[in-house]
Amino acid sequence: MSPESIMPLIAFAAISTVTPGATTTLATASGAHFGFRRSLPFMIGVAIGLAGMAVAAAAGLAGLLLAMPSLEFAMKLAGSAYLLWLAIRIGRSGRPHLDRSIAKPTSFAGALWIQLQNPKGWAMTLGAAASFGELARGAGELAALLGTVFGVLALLSLMLWCVAGLLLARLLTQAWQWRALNIALALALAASIATMWR
Numbered sequence: 001m002s003p004e005s006i007m008p009l010i011a012f013a014a015i016s017t018v019t020p021g022a023t024t025t026l027a028t029a030s031g032a033h034f035g036f037r038r039s040l041p042f043m044i045g046v047a048i049g050l051a052g053m054a055v056a057a058a059a060g061l062a063g064l065l066l067a068m069p070s071l072e073f074a075m076k077l078a079g080s081a082y083l084l085w086l087a088i089r090i091g092r093s094g095r096p097h098l099d100r101s102i103a104k105p106t107s108f109a110g111a112l113w114i115q116l117q118n119p120k121g122w123a124m125t126l127g128a129a130a131s132f133g134e135l136a137r138g139a140g141e142l143a144a145l146l147g148t149v150f151g152v153l154a155l156l157s158l159m160l161w162c163v164a165g166l167l168l169a170r171l172l173t174q175a176w177q178w179r180a181l182n183i184a185l186a187l188a189l190a191a192s193i194a195t196m197w198r
Contacts, residue, residue, distance in 0.1 A: 006145070009132045013149045016124040017050070017157040022083055023114060025189045026106060027158040029090050031165025032181070034105040043158040045111025050121050051151030057125035058133075058143035078117065080193045082110075087193075091186030094178055125150060 018024070023046045030039040086106065106114070115121055128146055136142035172178055 005135060006132075006149070009128065009135065009145070009149055010153070012128060012131070013124075013153045014157070016120075017150070017154045018160070020188070021120055022118065022189060022193070023111075023154075023158065024161045025185055026086065026111075026114070027161040028165035028168075029182075029185045029189075030105045031162035032169045032185075033093065033165075035169075036159075036162055036166055038105050039162050041108040042106045042111040043155060043162060045106075045108040046115045046158055047151045047155035049112045049115025049118075050125070050154045051147040053116065053121050054125040054128065054146035054150040055143040057122070057129040058136075058146050059139055076117065076119070082114065083189060083193050087186040087189040090189065091183050093182050094175065 027039065027043060027046075030042050125146065128150070129142065132146070133142055136145055168181060172181060
């Protein structure tokens with residue numbers, strides 16, 4: 001496969017991963033409150049989760065979730081509750097304390113869980129597997145291609161959102177500004193839950 005032949009896949013994955021959603025909102029909040037370095041486990045967890053979903057989609061395993069509505073419902077319910085808890089936590093937080101070790105960002109495992117129950121992630125990886133299957137000679141090659149492209153682009157996208165949050169941490173100086181930002185991020189995260197139930 002030539003580099004030109006995978007450009008449409010790269011464009012699709014870049015647009016899909018950079019658009020606002022639950023994980024990009026969390027990356028922004030994490031960057032603002034914990035800084036870039038402490039947010040890395042979260043960003044890596046989401047990227048690995050999306051790469052794994054792409055591999056599963058290429059292998060046809062994601063069809064299991066679609067075939068078992070009760071499993072899909074349970075995952076949505078648990079994911080919604082977790083995201084709502086995170087939204088409340090963000091909304092009630094104050095000015096960031098980047099040097100304080102008491103506060104902890106979302107862990108690698110938490111990020112992985114958020115991503116694996118994310119319907120947007122399943123939709124985009126299933127769509128990519130169906131749309132770009134002709135790029136590979138088999139399921140294994142397609143899985144490697146999709147996993148790599150989605151994993152790398154998700155990580156880059158989350159890094160951009162995290163840096164945006166870090167810049168906000170440097171620009172906002174008043175307590176009321178932080179309160180407004182935290183409430184806005186919490187509302188955006190809570191609103192993203194609705195997309196899981198479409």
